[in-house]
Amino acid sequence: MKMKENKKYRMKKIQLIFLILLVAGISSCEQKNELQSGIWRGELAVSGNRKAPFLFEVEKHGADSATVTLLNGEERVKLTGVTFHGDTLIVPIVAYDALLRGFVAGDRIEGKFIKNYIEDDPGVSFTAVYGVDERFEPAAQPATRPIDGKWEVLFLSEEGDTTRNVGIFKTDGGIVTGSILTNSGDLRFLEGAYTDKGVQLSAFSGLSPYLIDLAFTGDSLFEGTFYTTHGTTRLSGRKNDAAALADAYSLTGLKEGYETLSFTLPDLEGNRVSLSDDRYRGKVVIVSILGSWCPNCLDEMAFLAPWYDANKDRGVEIIGIAFERKEDEAYAKKTISRLKERYHTGYPILFGGAVGKENVTGVLPELDNFSSYPTTIFIDKQGKVRKIHTGFNGPATGLFYTEFIEEFNTLVDSLLTE
Incomplete structure (x- = not known):
């Protein structure tokens, strides 16, 4: 009789342990789907089968709402009205009638960047990883090549048209920031990394992701490619402190x-x-x-x-x-x-x-x-x-x-x- 009672007790104990593990497992799964506050490194697909990295910060306001801030050099673009239900994150980008939609699984997000004004827009691939605060892999060795200052930058379009622009860059350690000025406006706040071999820059402020990949061909020369969701543009540049655009008052x-x-x-x-x-x-x-x-x-x-x-x-x-x-x-x-x-x-x-x-x-x-x-x-x-x-x-x-x-x-x- 005693043996039967012990056996029955052991069965109940096993069932209890199983139930505890099951609840813990469910709880763990639920925790993995929580949107985490802090820095995330995102990537958006651009032409040439490349991805443009960008950084953003999440600030949660309760369990199902948040603010997302896009980080580009000195620029901070605050996106409000962010919602998180179940495992679905929606980040409205009201200024450009667009949004980021993703599915959260632990420290990862997978989804799409969608432009609402385009009917049935399939979107472009959007992924993100939590806790990574570098756009590009840092250089193994400190860069010594001087790139600070003004550059004369030529854009060569896929149609063969050439335009003359001005690049301005500033370095701090292995980080480079700056912009490229064109006759229609600038590419806004670019940020990236550089080595003695080249420069990588990117930006995303809500409209279109940018990726610029440059390789040095001499002490004061570079060649490279500018990637967007619409296509690619070849670049070439040379260091030139006198670089200037056409007179903006003479074009129209x-x-x-x-x-x-x-x-x-x-x-x-x-x-x-x-x-x-x-x-x-x-x-x-x-x-x-x-x-x-x-x-x-x-x-x-x-x-x-x-x-x-x-x-x-x-x-x-x-x-x-x-x-x-x-x-x-x-x-x-x-x-x-x-x-x-x-x-x-x-x-x-x-x-x-x-x-x-x-x-x-x-x-x-x-x-x-x-x-x-x-x-x-x-x-x-x-x-x-x-x-x-x-x-x-x-x-x-x-x-x-x-x-x-x-x-x-x-x-x-x-x-x-x-």
Whole structure:
């Protein structure tokens, strides 16, 4: 009888141990699917079967919500409204009408980067690993090759077109930061690693991932490739402290016989706005051609919005004309409203139509050789166009950015005193 009781006791003990292990296993699985706060290293697929690395930081707010901050050099892009349910992470990128969607399993995430404005967008591959704070594998030996300063950089497109640009780089240990300036704007905040053999740079601020792979071919020479989701561009560069872009005020002008602009477009409330309105008559007016989808336009707006608040009582006005991803007015109203709210913009932004050179010249037929978003037009008190600035090189360009602000203020001051 005693033996039977012991046997029965042992069976119950085994069952209890099994139950404890089962519960622990389930609990362990649940813990593995928790989104972890801290630094993650992500990768996004780009052309050439390559992957562009980027870093982001997760800050959890309870079990199912968080803030994600994209890290690019000095830049911090905070993404709010992040949700986490079950094992599914969704990171809205509201500024660019996109999102990151991934499935979390322990210290890994696998999913897609999806552009919402593209119907049935299949997305590009997105993966991430927790706790890794280096974009690229660090060099085994410290690099000694001097790369700090300005470089003349040539882009050779797949169609064979060549454009001259300016690279600016700064090193700290094995880390390199900087940007590449083009006539339409800069590539914003690039970050990466370098050795005596070459440089690797990447960035992701929410719109498109960038990967740049450069190999040195001499003390002051390099060749390489620029990878995006849209294709590849060959690069070559040489160290040149005198490297410069074409004059941004010489690229776009007015067609012969024109001195003024004539447009009438709706604002967000449906009111028709024209330069002949009382609000603009006898004032200096700045017209910015932009898109809510354009990173360089956002950099310009981050400058213009507070500048307008500080200067609007001096007799100066700003009008934005936005060309959006879709012709749809309801869609445009949503994207432009978000833009105005984000930058607390006190001047009107009008809807010009869908993005495209032909649409811009349809709204502003006076323009000759429109080529870039943003394009900024300076109009004097008599309503005459005095200068047109193509592109915008923002905070990532350092001295170039501060020099532009000085030029901008000098030009506006001059027009106001006339």
